[in-house]
Amino acid sequence: MVRILGIESSCDETSAAVCVEGRLLSNVVSAQVQHSGFGGVVPELASRLHQQHIVRVVQAALEQAGLRPADLDAVAFTRGPGLMGSLLVGTCFAKAFALGLGKPLIAVNHLQAHVLANFLHEAPPQFPFLCLTVSGGHTQLVLARGYRELELVGETKDDAAGEAFDKAAKLLGLGYPGGPLIDKAAQSGDANRFAFSAPRDASLEFSFSGLKTSLLYFLQAEMKKDAAFITKNLNDICASYQARIVTYLLEKLEQAAMQFGVRDLAIAGGVSANRELRSRFQQLCARRNWRAHVPAFEYCTDNAGMIALTGYYQFLAGEFCGHDVTPFSRDRFLED
Numbered sequence: 001m002v003r004i005l006g007i008e009s010s011c012d013e014t015s016a017a018v019c020v021e022g023r024l025l026s027n028v029v030s031a032q033v034q035h036s037g038f039g040g041v042v043p044e045l046a047s048r049l050h051q052q053h054i055v056r057v058v059q060a061a062l063e064q065a066g067l068r069p070a071d072l073d074a075v076a077f078t079r080g081p082g083l084m085g086s087l088l089v090g091t092c093f094a095k096a097f098a099l100g101l102g103k104p105l106i107a108v109n110h111l112q113a114h115v116l117a118n119f120l121h122e123a124p125p126q127f128p129f130l131c132l133t134v135s136g137g138h139t140q141l142v143l144a145r146g147y148r149e150l151e152l153v154g155e156t157k158d159d160a161a162g163e164a165f166d167k168a169a170k171l172l173g174l175g176y177p178g179g180p181l182i183d184k185a186a187q188s189g190d191a192n193r194f195a196f197s198a199p200r201d202a203s204l205e206f207s208f209s210g211l212k213t214s215l216l217y218f219l220q221a222e223m224k225k226d227a228a229f230i231t232k233n234l235n236d237i238c239a240s241y242q243a244r245i246v247t248y249l250l251e252k253l254e255q256a257a258m259q260f261g262v263r264d265l266a267i268a269g270g271v272s273a274n275r276e277l278r279s280r281f282q283q284l285c286a287r288r289n290w291r292a293h294v295p296a297f298e299y300c301t302d303n304a305g306m307i308a309l310t311g312y313y314q315f316l317a318g319e320f321c322g323h324d325v326t327p328f329s330r331d332r333f334l335e336d
Ligand code: KG4
Pocket: 011, 134, 135, 136, 137, 138, 161, 162, 163, 165, 166, 177, 178, 179, 180, 183, 269, 270, 271, 272, 273, 274, 275, 300, 301, 302
């Protein structure tokens, strides 16, 4: 029985989970609500809050799993990408904990873990499968041929899908994170009311900066005519803008699935919690006769469950790291 402790601290969630033989026994997530008034995550604040919470979160994960630290076989942690100050807290904690216990250490790539979160549900994907990872920092198309054979086949050139939501929410005067707020407002809005433009090209690369700018110019023009335009039309703006993002994401996903001839498709990352994306993804797969895989809500946004599970696969593959390992903040899908 392989028992792995997973630790996640890449952004604004302090999380710890215990995975035994590929199944989660606990997944404790402490989300930092203190950033909401700032319109984004404040890195220094995030790092300090991780420091305050990490011991309690790890203790709770072990207690819920009914395990003692000595029962663990390895400690897995998020090495990157993410905020450096935040990553350092999880990395230092994991190193010290593993060293104290005399257990091996496993460095996990956060983006690979988002893809593998699809193995946390009952009917997991069959290889090869294609995953659309959409989070606050990333938009990626990943072709998975095995647990440790993940290939990046497309990604964004500028903003991530989550940023397209978060920046729009800021323009609309909503709070942070913007994705869930736009999702909620869009529920009672008309998605066909306003048109926003997204790039049209045949590549598997994404670009969201034009879409965000088209919203900005649209709002500026309408506000000149009526200063209360946003308040009066909030739900329709959110529904139309959200629908444009979802259409754009699914067009590329469909194109990639045809290109690689896969029959299993998955979505992952914080934006995969979006109701419109989840339902239209299911519809697309049903129409094409593809198998659709969608992680449970708690495994879409940042969580240590996916880190512990990826750690488990790395344990089986003998992929451990030394205590000289350092976190990386920038976008790297595969470690060197
Ligand atoms: O994966 P995640 O928790 O953190 C990163 O690794 O970035 O993703 C956070 C992102 C934020 O941009 C947030 O606005 C977005 O996921 N998000 C959503 C929804 N829930 C979270 N976007 C759209 N609809 C949602 N329901």
